Amino acid sequence: EVQLLDSGGGWVxxxxxxxLSCAASGFDFSATAMTWxxxxxxxxxxxxxxxxxxxxxxxxADSVRxxxxxxxxxxxxxxYLQMYSLRPEDAAxxxxxxxxxxxxxxxxxxxxxxxxxxx
Amino acid sequence: QSALTQxxxxxxxxxxxxxxxxxxxxxxxxxxxxxxWYQQHPGKVPKLMIYEVGNRPSGVPDRFSGSKSGxxxxxxxxxxxxxxxxxxxxxxxxxxxxxxxxxxxxxxx
Numbered sequence: 001e002v003q004l005l006d007s008g009g010g011w012v013x014x015x016x017x018x019x020l021s022c023a024a025s026g027f028d029f030s031a032t033a034m035t036w037x038x039x040x041x042x043x044x045x046x047x048x049x050x051x052x053x054x055x056x057x058x059x060x061a062d063s064v065r066x067x068x069x070x071x072x073x074x075x076x077x078x079x080y081l082q083m084y085s086l087r088p089e090d091a092a093x094x095x096x097x098x099x100x101x102x103x104x105x106x107x108x109x110x111x112x113x114x115x116x117x118x119x
Numbered sequence: 120q121s122a123l124t125q126x127x128x129x130x131x132x133x134x135x136x137x138x139x140x141x142x143x144x145x146x147x148x149x150x151x152x153x154x155x156w157y158q159q160h161p162g163k164v165p166k167l168m169i170y171e172v173g174n175r176p177s178g179v180p181d182r183f184s185g186s187k188s189g190x191x192x193x194x195x196x197x198x199x200x201x202x203x204x205x206x207x208x209x210x211x212x213x214x215x216x217x218x219x220x221x222x223x224x225x226x227x228x
Contacts, residue, residue, distance in 0.1 A: 035217075037165075044122070045157070045165065045208050047217040059215050095164060104212045105155040105170035112164065 002026040002108045006096050009113030012086055016117070020081040022096030022110055030054070030074040033099040035106055036081050038092035038115075048094070049081060050104075064090075083115070091117045123148065123209055123220035130226040131199045139223045141192040141209030149190035153212035156185055156194045159222075160205045168207075169194060201227050 008020040022034070036048040049070040050059045058070050069082040079096055093114050097106035124142040131137035141148065141156075148154055154172045157165040167176050169185035172192065182197045192211070196203055204227040209220040 037219075044222040045159075045210070045219040047210070047219060050217070061216055100167060100170055100176065103155075103170050104153050104210075104217050105167055106157075106165070107167045107170075107176055109164040109166075 004096050004110035006110035006113040009115045011116040013119050014117055016086050017084045020094055022079045024077045029077040034079040035097045037097055038094045040092040086117045088117050123218055125220035125223045128224045130228055132228045133199050135199050136197045138193050138195045139207055141220050143190050143211055147211040147213035148192050151212040154192040155210045157208045158205045199227050203227055
């Protein structure tokens with residue numbers, strides 16, 4: 001059974017940092033691209049970042065490029081999202097998601113971890 | 120990049136069909152056959168309903184179908200059922216990023 005367990009969210013002041021983690025199981029993690037998607041409370045989905053199976057290619061939304069870093073540890077079946085210089089508009093539920101085969105569709109989602117940015 | 124354009128709401132009666140549109144540009148929806156659709160019930164995580172324009176993952180009823188013409192993709196739900204009431208989001212590859220639509224709230228009357 002595919003499982004994605006998001007963690008690491010919390011409250012942070014503007015300008016602060018957080019690192020999100022997503023522990024995966026139930027599939028061949030090292031052969032699967034992974035993605036982070038966020039959703040502000042009451043708002044729609046926003047694609048944030050993605051990483052290729054071996055981590056050699058990373059992709060970012062314009063809104064987070066230069067502030068967020070995606071990485072993965074295939075030995076630990078975990079993908080990370082390091083977030084720096086957080087802004088109030090970064091506040092959201094952050095979901096990690098498993099890419100559906102070699103597509104840019106997301107077939108499994110974590111339960112989400114809430115990031116709150118306020119002073 | 121701007122979000123893909125979806126109608127804020129759509130509705131239909133049980134048994135009817137409803138189509139939700141998703142309009143992008145020649146740089147996203149029009150450029151790639153990588154349009155996906157997600158269903159999200161309140162308080163739940165999104166669920167993949169359609170990928171690569173018109174493909175259904177296993178377990179998704181064939182009442183759900185997808186298509187694309189030019190810069191506009193569409194999701195059609197046939198034989199509406201009460202449990203189809205949810206928010207629906209489209210997404211598309213857009214070069215080195217992915218963009219989502221703003222979402223459509225589907226109400227089953």
